[in-house]
Amino acid sequence: MINLVGEPTHHLPVGERGGPAQPLISVKGLLKHFPVKGSGFLKPKKVVHAVDGVDFDILKGETLGVVGESGCGKSTTARLLMQLIAPDRGEILFDGETVGETLPLSEYRRQVQMVFQDSYASLNPRLTIEESIAFAPRVHGVPAPKAIARAHDLLHRVGLEPVRFAGRYPHELSGGQRQRVNIARALALEPRLVILDEAVSALDKSVEAQVLNLLLDLKRDFGLTYLFISHDLNVVRFMCERVMVMYLGKVAEIGERDAIFEETRHPYSSALLASMPKMDPGERTLEPPLSGDPPNPIDPPAGCRFHTRCSFAEDVCRQTLPPLTRISGAQSAACLMATPNSGHSRAPAQLEA
C-alpha cells in the first residue's frame, strides 16, 4: 500500500506529536446553528445560534472552566468537542493535528472522554458496573479478561471496592457512587482530555466535595487535562486554572482564574460574579445585578450580544460586535470598553504595551 499523505509525526510517541508548547486542543471558529422545527417552509427559516464562532485553547495539563447561563452554548461546545454532533464550521486541532483529517476520529475519541450531569441516564441500566467500564476498551480491541481487570483497578481508584460494586447495576448505587462509575468509565481508555459537563452539579454538597477531591487526585495521577463546565462559580474557582465565560454562543471573556475573578473586564462576568449568594446575612444582595432572562438564542441581539442587559451599553454597542481582545497576557475580553479605539466612551485610547 502506498501512503499518499506524508505523516512524518507518526514515529513519535503519542502525546509528543505537537510538541510540548502546543495546546492540547485548539478550537478555531467553531460554529453550530440548530434549525428550528416548523420554520423554513413558507415561513422565514430560523436557527438557534447555539455556538456562534468560538475560539479557544485548552493547554496541556490545565483545567479550563466554562461558565455561563443556560442556553449560552457551554454544553453544545462540549458536545462539538466530543464530536457527538458535527460542527457547521470551524476546526478542532488536537495536539497539533486536525481532528477528522490527519487525526482519525476513532483515535481522537479514545483520547477525549466525557462525564455527563445525569449519572443515571449515562449508564446502561442492563450492564453491570464492570461491564459498563470494560465496554469501551473491548470495542477498541482489548481482550475481555484484561478489560475487566482494568475496570476493577479503576473502580478501586475511584473509591469503590471492586468486590462489592463490580457486579452491581446502576440502580443499586447512589448518585455519588454512579458518578464515580462514570468517571472510572471515562478513564478506561486512558484519555488525555476529560470533558466534565456539570459532572458534580446534581450531587449533594458533601458528596460533591468528595468527588471534586477525587477529580483532582485523578488529574494529578493520570496527567489529565480537564474541560470543566459548571454553573457554580465557586466550584470553578476552586477547580480551574483558566476560566472561559460564555454568553449566547460567544466567548465573553477568557483568562487565568485570578484575572477573571478579581479583575473582571467584561460587565457580564462581573454581573455573574455579583449574582452568587452572599454567605454573610449582614451583607445581603440588595439589587439584582442583572434583570430579566438571557435573550433567546434564536434571535440574538445585533451588535454586542449583551447590550440589552448591560448598564454601560452605548449606541456603538448596538452596532458593533466586539472582537475578543487580548487585554494582558492572562486575559482576553469581548467588550468594547476593553477594545482600544472602539468608539465606546470608556474604551482605552490605545493598546497598552
Add this chain to the structure above:
Amino acid sequence: MTDPMIDIRNLSVTFNRGRKPVKAVNGVSLSVNSGEVVALLGESGSGKSVTMRSLLRLHPKGTTIEGSMRVAGKDVTELSARELADYRGATVSMVFQEPRLALDPVYTLGQQIEEAIIRHKGVSRREAASRALGLFEKVRIPSPERRLMNYPHEMSGGMLQRSMIAMAIACNPKVLLADEPTTALDATVQIQILLLIRELQKEYGLSVIFVTHDIGVAAEVADRIAVMYAGRIVEEGKVADVIQNPKHPYTKGLLGARVELAHGRDRLITIPGAPPDLAALPPGCAFAPRCGEAVAQCLTDVPRLTATDGTASVACVKYA
C-alpha cells in the same frame, strides 16, 4: 407572646410503599412566627421537603403521619377533604422547584391564576382577570397583558417561577412554602427570584418556610435556619449564628466542605461516607457513623434537640 403561625410538634412521616416502611421524617418540631422566614437546610433524603409537604397534606395515600401540625390556629391533621381544599392556596400556598411540572400545560397562565382566585374568593371572571394582571405586575413580568395569555411552554424558567409566585400569593395566604424554588434557575435569575420573595414576604408579612440545599441561598433569605439530617432537625438558630458559629458536627462539616473556603488549598475538607438508609436507620445519632467526634453514647442514644441559649438549639451529646 402570640401563638406561632406554624407549629409542628413531633412530626413523623412514614411511607409504606415497597417492602420496608421508610421513615422520612422522624420527630420534627418546628415553629415559625408570623412574618418570619425559616430555611430548612439539608441534603437530598434529609426529609426537608417531606416536612414541608406535610403542611399541605400532599402525601400519597397510605402514608402514616404522626404528631401535630397547627397552621394559623387550624389543626392540619384533622381537616376534612373540603376544609383542606379551602385551606390550600388560601391559608398556605406553595412554590415548587419545577414550575414546568407544577403548572398545567393546556391552560394559559391567566386561566390558571383566575381559576384559583375565583375558587377561593368567589369573584367574577372579569374581576379575577384584573387581579391576575395586578399580580403579574407585582412580580414584575414584562408586558403582563400579553404574558397572561401565554401557555407555560412559551415562557422561560425565570418567568414561569415568577408566575408560580404570582399564583401562590393570589389569594393572600398567610404562609408561603417554597420548595427549592431557585435550584433549577441560573444564578443571575436565582438572585432576582430570591429578592422578589424577600420583598413580597415583607410587604404581605408572610411566614415563609424555604427549603434549600444551598447555604448561600439560606443566608440570602432566611431569619432562622433549621438544619436537617436523616429526618431530624440537628441544629436550629438565627441565620448568622448558624453560619458563623455552627455547633453540630454535621453543620460544621457542611460549612467546612464549601469550596469558597478552599481558596489556595488543593483539597477540600469533606464529610466521609454517605447519609444513612432511611429504611434502616442506626439506633443512635444518625450522623454518628460519619462523625469525627462520636463517642460510645452516640451509637446507642438519639440526642434530643436541646436549647443552648434563647434562640439556638442543637441535637448533639456534646451540648446535652
